[in-house]
Amino acid sequence: MRTEKLIKTMNLRKIILLPVATVIVICSFVSCGQDRWPEYAPRIALDSWIYDVMQENYLWYNQMASQEDLNLFLRPAEFLAKAKISTDNYSSVDSIRPIPLPVYGFDYSLVRNPDNDTAYNALITYVIPNSPADVAGLKRGNWIMKVDTSFISKKYEAKWLQGVDMRRLVMGKWTQIEIEPDPGEEEPTEPVYEYKVLPTKDTLDLGVAAIVEDTPIHTYKTLSLKDGSEVGYLMYNSFTAGTNHEPEKYNDMLRAISVELSQKNINRLILDLRYNAGGSMDCAQLLGTLMVPPSFLDQPMVNLKYNDKNTAKDKAITFDQSLLGSGKNLDLTTLVVLFSSQTAGAPEMMIFGVNGKIGKVVGIGNSTKGQNVATERFVHEDFGWAVNPVVCTIVDAENKTYGSFQPTFAVSNASTDYANFLPFGDPKETLLSKAIEYMETGTVVTSKTSKTNGVTAPLKIEKSVKSPASLRFAKGLQIK
Known part of the structure; x- marks a missing residue:
C-alpha cells in the first residue's frame, strides 16, 4: 500500500511539474508585465532559416546536428558554428549591410625594437592605392619608428596605427651596421655585422582616416629581361568582378590588361596571388579563359559536384570564350604564380583548372591553404543577413580533386627578407626577383634563411595587422 501511494505521489508531481515548466518558458518571454516575444522571435526565425537553407544545400547536410539539439537563440555566427560539421572552415554568415569604416589604408607587421624593451617598429606590408597612407607617401617596406613623438608601444599601437586622427610618422631604415666588440674582447679577424631599424630624418604626415576602396588589381606592368624580351606582371588580390554600381568594373580592367599584353605579344605572365584569399568562381573562370591556349576555349576547366539532393546542379565550368568580351x-606559354599560405579558394581553383593546359605552370613561395570546395550565398533581405554554406566540391574530369598547392620553388623568407621587402612590382622584391630569375634561367636558387651579404636577419614578426578596407573582399570560393 505504501509503495502504491508513493507511485501515485510521483505521478502527481509529474503532472504538476509539466504545467509549471510551461509557465516558466512563457514567463521567460514576459518580464515585468512586458511581452518580450517580439524581441526573441526574429532571432529564432533567423537561426531557423539558416538551418533550413543548410539542410537543403549544405554539402554535408546529413552530418549536421539535429535542430532539436541546437540553441535557436544564438547569434548567427555562433549558431552556424554549432550547426555545421567541425571540419568545415569555409561556411560563414555575414550582414548584407556592412558599414564601411574610415581607415588610413595600410597593413603592417610589428617587430620588437631590440634597443627598447617596450617599443616596436612597424613594417609596412601593404598600402591601398589612393588611401591616406598612399597620399602621405607610405610604401611597402617602409618602417615606422615613432608616431608623433612617441615610440610604438603595445598599449597604444592600435590607437596610433589604426586610429582616425592626423599623425606625424617618424621613419626608420633597415640598416646593416658593424658590431663592435665589447671592451676586453678579442678583435674579430673579419667584421661582424647585424641589422637594425635606425631612425632617419624623414617624417611623413599621415592625413585623417577616410573611407577607401581597395581594388583587386593592385598593380600590373611589363618587365624587361636580360635577353631583351618582356613578361607581364599582375598582382591580383581578389577574384572580384566589380562593385554594386559597376558590376563588371574589375573584370573589365582584367580584359584591358589582356589587350595591352596581347598588343606587345607577351605570352609569359607572373601572376602574384600571395595576398589573394579568394572570391568569385566567375572571375576565376574569366582569368583562366584569358590565359589558356585557344585550343582549350569552350573546353571544361573544372567540374562542380553537389550533395545528393542537388545532383541536377552538377556541371562543368568551361573556359568560356564568350567571357572574353573586349x-x-x-x-600563354608560361605562367609563374607567386603564392603563400594566404592564397585560398578561387585562386586555387584557377591554378587547378589551368595546370596541364598552359605549357609551364610554376609556383614560387609557400604552400597554399588547400580549399577544394565552393560556397554559395543565400540572402534574407528582411533580416539583413546572408549565409554562405559549402555547397559543392571542385573536381576534374576523372572526379579527382586537389589539396594545398606546393610551390615548385619554395621561398620561406619572403616575409622576413627585410633588405628586399619592397613595393610590389619592384624587380628586386623577394618573390618577384625569384620569378624573374626563373624566366631568365629556367630555375631558381632558394634559401631557407633570411640573409643579406651573409648576415642573418635577427628580428621576428610578433603581430600582423590588416586594414579593414583590405579585408572587404570575399574569401574562399563563392558561387554567385
Missing part, C-alpha cells in the same frame, strides 16, 4: 586570349 579582352584578348593571351595564349
